[in-house]
Amino acid sequence: MRAAAFSSYGSPSVFRMMEFEDPQASSGEVRIRIKAAGVLPFDRRVRKGWTPPGLSIDFPVIPGNEFAGIIDQVGEGVNGFSVGDHVLGFTVLKSYAEYLVVNPDRIVIKPANMPWDVAGGFSGNGQGAHMALEAIGVGNGDTVLIHAAAGGLGTFASQLAQVWGASAVIGTASKGNHDYLRSLGVIPVTYGNGLVERIRELAPEGVDAALDAAGPDALRASMELVKNKERIRTMVSSDLAQELGIPSSFGTRSVARISELTDLYAQGKLHIHIRKEFPLNQAADAHRKIENGHGRGKVVLTVD
Template identity: 65%
Template structure:
């Protein structure tokens, strides 16, 4: 048996409770990972509340979590690239809020020895999300990039990645208490809310080249007003508004190759995951409450204590 944070119904954070579940076993093409840390993402929060895309079965108990880091402890048939004892990070759709999970071997990469477990757990989701979003809008040398909700897990990673890819300036929206955090990342902070368009134009009189939104419809509309080419504006959250505005979707999918590229940038000192708080597995509901405030700085993770 293993410990997990699981749902027996959809609802508020309190429905996420610690449970004892059967231990999974690796089948052909899979590895079993003893999880050391798991990232907590807005995707998980939405599923807990009852949103289930077509690729998720509405079955209980349901273990959330789609990014993780841990140690391979069982290898299925036909797996040649990994062995028991390998330290890895990877992605899944569900199942990471648990002491063990099974995952296809092509969804993990090796963890650098010096990378902390909590940091490793935040790369597969927010890191790859940032990579896909910035790849969709394009980042060119000298660009000015606007990132809405820049202090959160996705925004913090996106800020670093845009600068690593050659943006000359990142303007990040955040509450004033998170402005120093953005400055430390190399971004120019700006307060969100009424008057955002004018404040950004003051900072970037020559215009904004591309924009990412992780804040919502209001910020997305401001981004469209600021960026000349609508193909260089995407959102991670305001999908209905994006459709109304005729904006493109984020292109691409998570992959081991994409994740390996991000790990290489980490080893070069260009990107990392900034940890907001590491919660023990038994406090998964508190981690969800934290995300739902919408004002956190960096990434929340669960650790298997």
């Protein structure tokens, strides 16, 4: 099979299209012919030399943490999935490829109304947002602050907070993304100097809970605006969080979590904007696209 992979760490230019043996589904596994794979900041960290916990890295590395595709092999003992099923799911690495073998406890059936590009970029940020909002206890009547609300993670978190009953979601973004946030039902606020004051104008008593997908300034602002530290989480600044006494606990990814999200999508309650899609052989350009940390929605690789 062909895959977008690298044999040294570094800039996006380390990507090459490489040939690998086709993986085969063993007992208890399925093989998926990949149609689309999301591009995440997680993949960028791997490309730059970070080793995800519990793994050891051997070159060449095929990154890719989320995917969608069609099952083309079903190993012995697998129940509930058949050849031809359209699925989406999660992995740690290896989805920037034509084929991926996974355990079926990492996939769900793709909703019929979900295009392949959305499906390929669905499970990583979707589950990240789900875990974070669960950890900060978002529920009925909450005013929730989401930093970096227009990004891949923020796009999911902004909408999910409303589905879970938040009465107001305030989201930070640059001016160019304010209309996008409004379209998601979010009250937009520009980040940068004076952020806390701008949010206090909207929420004089502060906010009930905050999710930081931006960085240290956002986390410090959250500390000023949220009374209960238990209701703050960061996806970015774990060292600062520890220093400030903000918990770092999150749940884990699961089929139950993605199923809730795919059900919401099927009901028209989640809208996922595709920032740009690239063919698999342009993985380097896809990484360049996420490299600057700005933009709205998801970057996705498509696989012919």
